[in-house]
Amino acid sequence: xxxxxxxxxxxxxxxxxxxxxxxxxxxxxxxxxxxxxxxxxxxxxxxxxxxxxxxxxxxxxxxxxxxxxxxxxxxxxxxxxxxxxxxxxxxxxxxxxxxxxxxxxxxxxxxxxxxxxxxxxxxxxxxxxxxxxxxxxxxxxxxxxxxxxxxxxxxxxxxxxxxxxxxx
Numbered sequence: 621x622x623x624x625x626x627x628x629x630x631x632x633x634x635x636x637x638x639x640x641x642x643x644x645x646x647x648x649x650x651x652x653x654x655x656x657x658x659x660x661x662x663x664x665x666x667x668x669x670x671x672x673x674x675x676x677x678x679x680x681x682x683x684x685x686x687x688x689x690x691x692x693x694x695x696x697x698x699x700x701x702x703x704x705x706x707x708x709x710x711x712x713x714x715x716x717x718x719x720x721x722x723x724x725x726x727x728x729x730x731x732x733x734x735x736x737x738x739x740x741x742x743x744x745x746x747x748x749x750x751x752x753x754x755x756x757x758x759x760x761x762x763x764x765x766x767x768x769x770x771x772x773x774x775x776x777x778x779x780x781x782x783x784x785x786x787x788x
Contacts, residue, residue, distance in 0.1 A: 623693045623767040623769070629766045636725065691703065693762060699711040700715060700778075702731070702762070703749065707749075711737075712781055712783070715732070715733060715734075716784075717783065718731055719732055721788060724765070728762065729763075729774065729785075730752075730759045730760065730761045731760045732757055733757070735756075
C-alpha cells in the first residue's frame with residue numbers, strides 16, 4: 621500500500637497557512653485601528669500590500685514546509701519503505717513503534733526503530749529520508765496528514781502490520 625502527499629491536500633495546507641497569516645495580521649490591524657478611532661482605516665490597511673504580502677510569505681512558508689512532506693511510505697509484506705526520493709526499507713520486526721504527535725493537519729508520525737535495527741538502502745541517487753535521534757533512538761518522521769486518507773488511514777495500516785501506534 622503506497623502513501624504519498626497529494627497535490628489537493630498540499631494546496632489546501634498552503635491555503636490554510638496563507639489564510640491564517642492574513643487573518644492574524646488583519647485582526648491585529650483592526651484591533652489597533654479600533655483603539656485609535658480609525659476603524660475603516662484599519663479595514664483598508666487589512667487589504668493593503670503591507671498585509672497581503674506577508675500572507676503570500678505564509679504561502680511560501682507553506683511550500684517550504686511541505687517540501688519535507690514529500691516523504692512517501694510503502695507498506696508491504698517485507699516491511700516499511702520510506703522514500704524522499706531515495707528509499708530505505710525497514711523490516712517489520714525492526715519497527716518498534718509509531719509515535720503520533722500533534723493535531724489536525726500538523727500531525728506527524730515518527731517511526732521508531734529498535735536500537736539494533738539494520739536499514740537497507742535502495743537507489744544510489746537522491747536523498748534518504750531524514751532521520752532524527754530522540755532519547756537515543758533513531759526514528760523517521762512522516763507527515764501523513766497530507767497523504768490520501770490522512771493520518772488515520774496510515775496509522776491503521778501500520779497497526780494491521782503489527783506496529784504499536786501510540787501518543788507520546
